Amino acid sequence: MAWTRKHLLDLEELTAGEIVEILDTAASFKEVSGRSVKKVPALRGKVVVNLFFESSTRTSNSFALAAQRLSADTLSFTSSGSSVSKGETLIDTAKNIEAMGVDAFVIRHSAPGAPHLLARHTACSVVNAGDGCHEHPTQGLLDIFTIREHFMRDQAHKKADPALALKGLTVAILGDIRHSRVARSNAHGLRKLGARVILAGPPTLVPAAIGAALGVETSHDIDYVLQESDVLNCLRIQFERKAGRFFPGVREYAAIYGLNEERMKRAKPEAIIMHPGPINRGIEITPELADGPRSVILHQVENGMAVRMAVLYLCVGANN
Amino acid sequence: MAWTRKHLLDLEELTAGEIVEILDTAASFKEVSGRSVKKVPALRGKVVVNLFFESSTRTSNSFALAAQRLSADTLSFTSSGSSVSKGETLIDTAKNIEAMGVDAFVIRHSAPGAPHLLARHTACSVVNAGDGCHEHPTQGLLDIFTIREHFMRDQAHKKADPALALKGLTVAILGDIRHSRVARSNAHGLRKLGARVILAGPPTLVPAAIGAALGVETSHDIDYVLQESDVLNCLRIQFERKAGRFFPGVREYAAIYGLNEERMKRAKPEAIIMHPGPINRGIEITPELADGPRSVILHQVENGMAVRMAVLYLCVGANN
Amino acid sequence: MAWTRKHLLDLEELTAGEIVEILDTAASFKEVSGRSVKKVPALRGKVVVNLFFESSTRTSNSFALAAQRLSADTLSFTSSGSSVSKGETLIDTAKNIEAMGVDAFVIRHSAPGAPHLLARHTACSVVNAGDGCHEHPTQGLLDIFTIREHFMRDQAHKKADPALALKGLTVAILGDIRHSRVARSNAHGLRKLGARVILAGPPTLVPAAIGAALGVETSHDIDYVLQESDVLNCLRIQFERKAGRFFPGVREYAAIYGLNEERMKRAKPEAIIMHPGPINRGIEITPELADGPRSVILHQVENGMAVRMAVLYLCVGANN
Numbered sequence: 001m002a003w004t005r006k007h008l009l010d011l012e013e014l015t016a017g018e019i020v021e022i023l024d025t026a027a028s029f030k031e032v033s034g035r036s037v038k039k040v041p042a043l044r045g046k047v048v049v050n051l052f053f054e055s056s057t058r059t060s061n062s063f064a065l066a067a068q069r070l071s072a073d074t075l076s077f078t079s080s081g082s083s084v085s086k087g088e089t090l091i092d093t094a095k096n097i098e099a100m101g102v103d104a105f106v107i108r109h110s111a112p113g114a115p116h117l118l119a120r121h122t123a124c125s126v127v128n129a130g131d132g133c134h135e136h137p138t139q140g141l142l143d144i145f146t147i148r149e150h151f152m153r154d155q156a157h158k159k160a161d162p163a164l165a166l167k168g169l170t171v172a173i174l175g176d177i178r179h180s181r182v183a184r185s186n187a188h189g190l191r192k193l194g195a196r197v198i199l200a201g202p203p204t205l206v207p208a209a210i211g212a213a214l215g216v217e218t219s220h221d222i223d224y225v226l227q228e229s230d231v232l233n234c235l236r237i238q239f240e241r242k243a244g245r246f247f248p249g250v251r252e253y254a255a256i257y258g259l260n261e262e263r264m265k266r267a268k269p270e271a272i273i274m275h276p277g278p279i280n281r282g283i284e285i286t287p288e289l290a291d292g293p294r295s296v297i298l299h300q301v302e303n304g305m306a307v308r309m310a311v312l313y314l315c316v317g318a319n320n
Numbered sequence: 321m322a323w324t325r326k327h328l329l330d331l332e333e334l335t336a337g338e339i340v341e342i343l344d345t346a347a348s349f350k351e352v353s354g355r356s357v358k359k360v361p362a363l364r365g366k367v368v369v370n371l372f373f374e375s376s377t378r379t380s381n382s383f384a385l386a387a388q389r390l391s392a393d394t395l396s397f398t399s400s401g402s403s404v405s406k407g408e409t410l411i412d413t414a415k416n417i418e419a420m421g422v423d424a425f426v427i428r429h430s431a432p433g434a435p436h437l438l439a440r441h442t443a444c445s446v447v448n449a450g451d452g453c454h455e456h457p458t459q460g461l462l463d464i465f466t467i468r469e470h471f472m473r474d475q476a477h478k479k480a481d482p483a484l485a486l487k488g489l490t491v492a493i494l495g496d497i498r499h500s501r502v503a504r505s506n507a508h509g510l511r512k513l514g515a516r517v518i519l520a521g522p523p524t525l526v527p528a529a530i531g532a533a534l535g536v537e538t539s540h541d542i543d544y545v546l547q548e549s550d551v552l553n554c555l556r557i558q559f560e561r562k563a564g565r566f567f568p569g570v571r572e573y574a575a576i577y578g579l580n581e582e583r584m585k586r587a588k589p590e591a592i593i594m595h596p597g598p599i600n601r602g603i604e605i606t607p608e609l610a611d612g613p614r615s616v617i618l619h620q621v622e623n624g625m626a627v628r629m630a631v632l633y634l635c636v637g638a639n640n
Numbered sequence: 641m642a643w644t645r646k647h648l649l650d651l652e653e654l655t656a657g658e659i660v661e662i663l664d665t666a667a668s669f670k671e672v673s674g675r676s677v678k679k680v681p682a683l684r685g686k687v688v689v690n691l692f693f694e695s696s697t698r699t700s701n702s703f704a705l706a707a708q709r710l711s712a713d714t715l716s717f718t719s720s721g722s723s724v725s726k727g728e729t730l731i732d733t734a735k736n737i738e739a740m741g742v743d744a745f746v747i748r749h750s751a752p753g754a755p756h757l758l759a760r761h762t763a764c765s766v767v768n769a770g771d772g773c774h775e776h777p778t779q780g781l782l783d784i785f786t787i788r789e790h791f792m793r794d795q796a797h798k799k800a801d802p803a804l805a806l807k808g809l810t811v812a813i814l815g816d817i818r819h820s821r822v823a824r825s826n827a828h829g830l831r832k833l834g835a836r837v838i839l840a841g842p843p844t845l846v847p848a849a850i851g852a853a854l855g856v857e858t859s860h861d862i863d864y865v866l867q868e869s870d871v872l873n874c875l876r877i878q879f880e881r882k883a884g885r886f887f888p889g890v891r892e893y894a895a896i897y898g899l900n901e902e903r904m905k906r907a908k909p910e911a912i913i914m915h916p917g918p919i920n921r922g923i924e925i926t927p928e929l930a931d932g933p934r935s936v937i938l939h940q941v942e943n944g945m946a947v948r949m950a951v952l953y954l955c956v957g958a959n960n
Contacts, residue, residue, distance in 0.1 A: 058416065073709075088917075277412075305420050384715065385715060385740055
């Protein structure tokens with residue numbers, strides 16, 4: 001086993017070997033979620049704490065369910081109504097919860113680097129569930145797991161070298177790249193496994209500097225992207241975060257960058273469509289595509305459980 | 321066993337035999353809640369999700385407790401702070417949760433028919449915990465369970481024909497019938513088991529058309545109702561839903577339709593008083609009556625656990 | 641075993657022997673929280689309900705975690721979104737939850753005496769988690785546990801008489817004594833175990849009448865307090881409760897009554913610093929002291945788990 005880490009903070013710091021080990025561990029856990037009795041005793045008597053400073057029922061529930069499936073106990077601390085709203089610092093809050101005898105923090109925070117700060121001040125495991133515009137590593141991992149599962153079924157020989165695991169695949173990430181921690185985690189992870197990555201969308205949302213910083217291509221030409229890509233990962237336009245300021249209008253965005261059946265005629269026949277959800281139907285993607293045969297969107301969610309079980313197991317249970 | 325359903329959507333669609341099977345299953349589960357160790361392994365490794373789009377701590381906790389007592393894991397999604405508030409549709413929300421590997425949705429929604437819509441789009445079991453003014457089938461079942469338990473102890477011979485299970489009993493439902501899903505579920509269930517049902521209250525809240533549609537009597541004459549009934553099921557006046565618009569005032573309502581000790585002198589000596597809670601003490605019913613010997617209100621709550629355990633067991637565990 | 645109570649309502653009513661029995665039971669549970677598998681089956685199949693009418697994520701989670709560690713199931717009812725907001729009385733709410741088949745209520749309420757009222761109306765155990773300005777007995781107990789653990793390691797002979805358990809120690813409680821249920825619980829418990837107690841702070845927050853009522857000293861002279869005390873328990877200034885009205889300003893408070901390294905030079909060399917949290921760093925206490933070698937603040941939190949496990953075990957599990 002290559003895994004020796006206590007934390008999962010971002011994909012930038014992981015090696016290709018470590019990423020593949022998470023994916024392989026997730027593959028072995030995926031079977032559990034399909035059983036009639038969906039439970040393994042791996043983390044029995046451990047406590048996993050959701051520490052969400054940004055609201056997200058879906059992600060926090062997904063981690064809670066993954067922890068429960070490993071037989072861990074779970075607790076949820078949110079910022080409203082807690083000691084955080086009484087002015088306590090993140091570290092004080094965490095050290096107080098740690099003193100109750102817990103094993104892992106799953107943290108979401110609007111400040112990039114908050115999970116890293118926490119990891120330096122706690123003896124618990126820390127899993128980053130999204131830190132500002134920085135990274136969202138488990139979302140990146142579940143996207144990569146879904147891509148590998150879809151395309152790499154018959155290519156077991158690639159396992160020999162993790163850095164070639166996705167060699168030959170081109171993955172486009174479309175949308176608000178500028179503000180997207182999902183895009184950053186995907187770009188880091190995909191590149192390490194040998195995939196070609198294109199970040200695509202309007203120039204205001206896809207500055208060339210981001211591609212340069214991440215070591216991947218950028219494009220504003222949707223037709224070029226469609227022609228090149230095996231995977232089209234459409235990000236959510238986050239209206240609740242005023243993403244709309246960066247382009248003229250929803251209708252324009254849908255017309256120029258949204259995916260629809262007409263546009264998909266120019267895509268590779270075997271290309272798949274991904275979306276981290278929740279979908280703005282008719283904006284990033286039409287309902288026909290979201291529910292159609294190219295879509296692997298619900299597989300992403302399903303695989304998210306397996307990936308989060310693997311991350312909690314490796315960080316909390318395996319070496320600790 | 322007559323039970324072959326995956327969902328409990330309403331009592332209108334059930335046969336008398338199916339209703340009685342739920343009641344009999346509940347009777348066998350009722351004993352569990354009285355034990356020192358209140359737990360059976362029936363749904364171990366299953367996940368029951370509360371999907372409440374209307375707030376109700378009591379009903380959601382009652383379902384969560386029933387699921388825990390069957391050893392299931394539970395998750396709660398509410399509309400605030402979730403992807404629903406980010407504009408996601410009910411079906412997208414549910415399919416995403418389903419993809420995490422869950423077994424049942426307990427749904428409360430302001431739109432009549434929402435549970436039926438959900439049931440058509442999910443492979444999970446769906447239990448209706450209240451859909452608008454339509455039905456609240458587990459409340460209906462727990463009311464019927466309580467009536468059967470109280471009156472039918474020595475009449476085992478009635479079990480031969482479920483459609484005669486409550487034959488000879490007259491049940492009055494008093495209050496805001498117009499807006500009440502509880503009244504509708506009770507009326508459907510009671511009628512199927514052979515009881516006589518009278519819907520009673522002010523003309524504005526008890527239109528004759530509702531009685532006709534449900535195939536039961538209506539009355540605006542409280543003295544007639546008291547004289548006829550073995551069961552007086554007082555509904556809650558839902559001030560938080562502006563029910564007050566439909567009658568002149570609280571004091572008038574209490575004076576004309578509220579139950580008090582003076583008025584109860586005209587009731588049958590063995591008549592019992594029910595209320596789905598929470599009670600507006602002094603409006604629908606006086607504190608003396610709510611806490612008095614005729615009241616079976618806390619038995620209703622206790623029986624609610626048994627009925628909800630039975631429904632979850634039959635829909636999720638028994639045939640699946 | 642001296643323990644025969646079903647409830648923990650306040651420390652005023654306990655004997656020294658009962659307090660010491662809780663502390664001794666907690667000592668035996670403390671080891672569990674340090675295990676890899678942090679779980680004992682003591683309350684399996686029991687249900688512990690958090691009934692918090694004032695928001696407190698930390699305390700409610702601490703009780704929930706303690707209950708889970710004893711293998712109990714837990715439920716949480718808060719006032720918002722519940723039947724309480726529909727006008728239901730505390731007793732009706734509790735009796736309805738009780739009817740679902742639960743074993744204990746952990747209650748926090750702004751009204752002094754609310755737990756006592758509840759205890760008179762329920763067959764469940766009741767644990768007071770803070771009632772207005774009255775008491776917060778588990779906070780008092782965890783403070784006392786921490787003091788005993790720190791100072792009494794080598795004085796096993798004191799166990800012979802519980803009323804002498806803390807004989808010879810002087811404990812100062814500093815801050816907003818007037819509004820503090822923590823101060824009251826500490827004062828009652830410490831006095832019963834033979835400690836000397838000084839309540840200290842500005843005259844507006846430490847009226848002499850409170851000391852007289854509790855049978856302990858009061859002082860407004862911080863230098864005197866520092867010179868006399870083995871334990872300095874700094875209370876939180878509760879700005880969210882407008883505590884600021886009772887003194888001229890935060891800066892003045894910190895200057896006159898806040899603990900800092902300079903001031904601590906006048907304290908006994910072996911004196912320890914306590915704080916119930918969350919800390920206003922730089923007001924009641926400087927960060928250097930809060931994180932320094934004299935501070936036992938995180939031990940208090942850790943011991944809180946052990947004390948709450950002991951209280952739940954003794955009230956719910958041991959004799960029931």
